[in-house]
Amino acid sequence: xxxxxxxERHAMPVKIPTPGRILVLxxxxxxxxxxxxxxxxxxxxxxxGPAKQAIVKFxxxxxxxxxxxxxxxxxxxxxxxxxGTLWSEQPIYxxxxxxxxxxxxxxxxxxxWQTQEPFKTLLAGDVKGALGQGDKAIFGIIGAxxxxxxxxxxxxSVTSWIxxxxxxxxxxxxxxxxxxxxxxxxxxxxANGFKTFxxxxxxxxxxxxxxxxxxxxPPEQVVGSSGITKFEMRPTGPVLLKEPKIEFVDDGPGKPxxxxxxxxxxxxxxxxxxxxxxxxxxxxxxGGGPRFMAIVHHTDGEREWAYDRTxxxxxxxxxxxxAVAKGWTVVxxxxxxxxxxxxxx
Amino acid sequence: xxxxxxxERHAMPVKIPTPGRILVLxxxxxxxxxxxxxxxxxxxxxxxGPAKQAIVKFxxxxxxxxxxxxxxxxxxxxxxxxxGTLWSEQPIYxxxxxxxxxxxxxxxxxxxWQTQEPFKTLLAGDVKGALGQGDKAIFGIIGAxxxxxxxxxxxxSVTSWIxxxxxxxxxxxxxxxxxxxxxxxxxxxxANGFKTFxxxxxxxxxxxxxxxxxxxxPPEQVVGSSGITKFEMRPTGPVLLKEPKIEFVDDGPGKPxxxxxxxxxxxxxxxxxxxxxxxxxxxxxxGGGPRFMAIVHHTDGEREWAYDRTxxxxxxxxxxxxAVAKGWTVVxxxxxxxxxxxxxx
Numbered sequence: 001x002x003x004x005x006x007x008e009r010h011a012m013p014v015k016i017p018t019p020g021r022i023l024v025l026x027x028x029x030x031x032x033x034x035x036x037x038x039x040x041x042x043x044x045x046x047x048x049g050p051a052k053q054a055i056v057k058f059x060x061x062x063x064x065x066x067x068x069x070x071x072x073x074x075x076x077x078x079x080x081x082x083x084g085t086l087w088s089e090q091p092i093y094x095x096x097x098x099x100x101x102x103x104x105x106x107x108x109x110x111x112x113w114q115t116q117e118p119f120k121t122l123l124a125g126d127v128k129g130a131l132g133q134g135d136k137a138i139f140g141i142i143g144a145x146x147x148x149x150x151x152x153x154x155x156x157s158v159t160s161w162i163x164x165x166x167x168x169x170x171x172x173x174x175x176x177x178x179x180x181x182x183x184x185x186x187x188x189x190x191a192n193g194f195k196t197f198x199x200x201x202x203x204x205x206x207x208x209x210x211x212x213x214x215x216x217x218p219p220e221q222v223v224g225s226s227g228i229t230k231f232e233m234r235p236t237g238p239v240l241l242k243e244p245k246i247e248f249v250d251d252g253p254g255k256p257x258x259x260x261x262x263x264x265x266x267x268x269x270x271x272x273x274x275x276x277x278x279x280x281x282x283x284x285x286x287g288g289g290p291r292f293m294a295i296v297h298h299t300d301g302e303r304e305w306a307y308d309r310t311x312x313x314x315x316x317x318x319x320x321x322x323a324v325a326k327g328w329t330v331v332x333x334x335x336x337x338x339x340x341x342x343x344x345x
Numbered sequence: 346x347x348x349x350x351x352x353e354r355h356a357m358p359v360k361i362p363t364p365g366r367i368l369v370l371x372x373x374x375x376x377x378x379x380x381x382x383x384x385x386x387x388x389x390x391x392x393x394g395p396a397k398q399a400i401v402k403f404x405x406x407x408x409x410x411x412x413x414x415x416x417x418x419x420x421x422x423x424x425x426x427x428x429g430t431l432w433s434e435q436p437i438y439x440x441x442x443x444x445x446x447x448x449x450x451x452x453x454x455x456x457x458w459q460t461q462e463p464f465k466t467l468l469a470g471d472v473k474g475a476l477g478q479g480d481k482a483i484f485g486i487i488g489a490x491x492x493x494x495x496x497x498x499x500x501x502s503v504t505s506w507i508x509x510x511x512x513x514x515x516x517x518x519x520x521x522x523x524x525x526x527x528x529x530x531x532x533x534x535x536a537n538g539f540k541t542f543x544x545x546x547x548x549x550x551x552x553x554x555x556x557x558x559x560x561x562x563p564p565e566q567v568v569g570s571s572g573i574t575k576f577e578m579r580p581t582g583p584v585l586l587k588e589p590k591i592e593f594v595d596d597g598p599g600k601p602x603x604x605x606x607x608x609x610x611x612x613x614x615x616x617x618x619x620x621x622x623x624x625x626x627x628x629x630x631x632g633g634g635p636r637f638m639a640i641v642h643h644t645d646g647e648r649e650w651a652y653d654r655t656x657x658x659x660x661x662x663x664x665x666x667x668a669v670a671k672g673w674t675v676v677x678x679x680x681x682x683x684x685x686x687x688x689x690x
Contacts, residue, residue, distance in 0.1 A: 074557070074563060077565075151605055195565070204606070204609070205609075208609045212419070218419060219608065219609030219610050220422075220540070220565075220566075220607070220608045220609055220610065221565075222609060226606060229602050229605060229606070230598070230602070231598035231599075231601045231602055231624055231628070233627070237627075237631045238601065238624065238627050238628050238631050240601060240602065240605050253575070253576035254576075256576045256583065256585060257574050257575070257576055257585065260496055260574060260585050261549070261571060261574070262565070262607060263564065263565045264549070264550075264553045264564030264565055264567060265564050265565065279576055279583070282578070282582075282583050283576070283583050286582045286583050
């Protein structure tokens with residue numbers, strides 16, 4: 001339906017000349033949906049502040065036939081960071097929570113972990129101590145739990161986790177801790193002919209099994225970090241085997257590289273929340289014609305979390321300064337969002 | 346329009362109750378196009394043999410609501426090799442012809458090439474001798490001419506070449522030497538809700554500037570070989586710089602890896618023409634539900650070229666044996682195609 005809606009805007013009003021004529025309507029249900037949309041607020045979870053107004057103005061500009069700001073549908077590429085932009089990322093990145101659970105599940109097969117860091121500390125129950133050993137420790141945990149499986153096996157383990165594991169604070173599934181206002185932005189953009197992509201530092205194969213259902217973004221519109229995979233012909237048929245070697249890190253300066261490699265067009269809209277998104281925002285900003293760059297600022301310690309310049313997770317410092325200096329949109333979660341999660345009424 | 350057509354199939358016939366009612370038709374023009382398609386042959390350049398019948402049957406099976414063979418639109422992923430499958434590849438891969446022209450253009454800036462192989466032989470006018478030095482020489486030529494440029498500069502040089510350079514035998518633009526029957530297959534698939542992708546050993550950035558116009562495939566649906574690129578902030582703004590290092594070779598066992606990395610779904614249809622496509626065909630064949638695997642066999646030495654088991658370019662040997670053994674479709678270019686190129690009437 002989103003795809004049909006994408007084209008609706010080009011349609012001209014058509015008089016149906018013959019009474020009672022039976023027509024095969026192209027996406028007939030989309031027609032009704034669009035008529036409804038035109039009368040209702042596409043961003044009901046947003047307070048009517050400058051951020052919401054900027055989004056609505058940008059979409060209006062880009063879709064206005066004949067205007068100098070008009071952007072052809074094929075070029076309406078919108079990119080979204082995931083962790084901290086589309087869902088929460090505290091107290092630890094959700095993918096790390098997944099990896100930690102995998103360590104426990106795999107431990108019986110890895111007796112060497114009992115004496116090897118960071119696994120030893122982790123298996124002793126000290127998550128904070130294990131993660132406190134730094135990025136190398138985190139990569140070690142992710143590498144050990146995300147490799148030496150086929151891609152199909154890995155997909156099954158992600159699917160099992162995402163449909164059962166609960167967040168320690170909310171007690172909700174991790175996939176429920178997505179931001180309702182951002183779901184509305186993506187739906188609104190797609191209804192206006194945009195193609196929405198995720199461009200995340202997270203693992204591409206960790207996201208793909210569930211983002212279509214949760215965000216409406218199909219697997220082929222997900223850009224992320226990845227490990228090497230190898231094709232292997234087994235007696236039962238071909239498999240792709242995940243190896244414990246990093247192929248690509250889609251973060252910081254890697255984000256424009258990932259956008260160029262996977263999408264091959266420069267986005268006109270980009271949403272991020274941390275310094276890891278700065279180059280993606282710069283790359284988006286540097287194109288011609290109308291542009292929209294935005295940062296989600298985590299300011300709500302009650303309903304979500306409040307953190308920025310000094311946070312170990314989702315540090316927002318240089319990108320914030322650049323946003324202020326260049327007039328990019330800074331979303332103040334506390335002020336701009338009526339509702340954070342879909343399950344809040 | 347193709348996107349609207351993709352959804353048309355789900356629409357139910359709708360009675361327009363009110364005479365003269367003005368409707369905003371979702372993709373109104375698609376409606377007429379679909380009605381026309383239903384009455385005309387979607388594959389007019391194909392002779393009515395087993396290959397054509399197999400394609401039409403597959404599309405019918407996959408799109409039949411309620412049938413056990415029905416495939417949801419989101420999973421209708423079709424992949425096509427490029428060289429030798431969508432356009433010709435003789436007497437040398439067209440991307441190599443591009444690279445050779447670049448060597449001549451860049452030679453004044455590279456005095457060292459006068460004494461360095463394969464450039465020395467090439468600049469002396471002996472193309473065959475230079476390419477005869479093997480794959481390493483070809484990679485050397487492509488590496489030297491495709492790197493140390495920004496991605497924008499490289500796109501401009503490809504665009505300039507593709508709109509001016511002529512094939513030595515036909516005297517036509519290279520982009521005119523595409524296969525009319527394959528254009529029809531891709532249009533037919535898209536009209537039936539498929540998403541069409543290129544999965545080619547050729548350079549991803551060599552294809553993207555022109556495939557949308559020529560094949561109707563947008564840049565984000567192109568999978569290909571690539572070199573490393575680096576993000577660099579210059580005083581004039583950010584650029585992506587192409588480095589002379591190979592990142593990924595999308596050929597042979599690399600094709601399923603590329604499909605997994607870029608698309609993240611297993612195709613239901615794959616078209617290739619050489620042993621470099623064998624693993625892509627195997628990977629496609631190994632999925633559940635209806636599958637369609639096909640090989641274009643170059644059998645027409647008069648209208649195109651005839652080559653297979655012993656060819657240095659587009660060698661078709663093991664993949665052919667497997668196709669015959671497993672009942673994949675083998676397209677006999679001479680027998681199955683009424684017309685090869687769009688410019689033939």
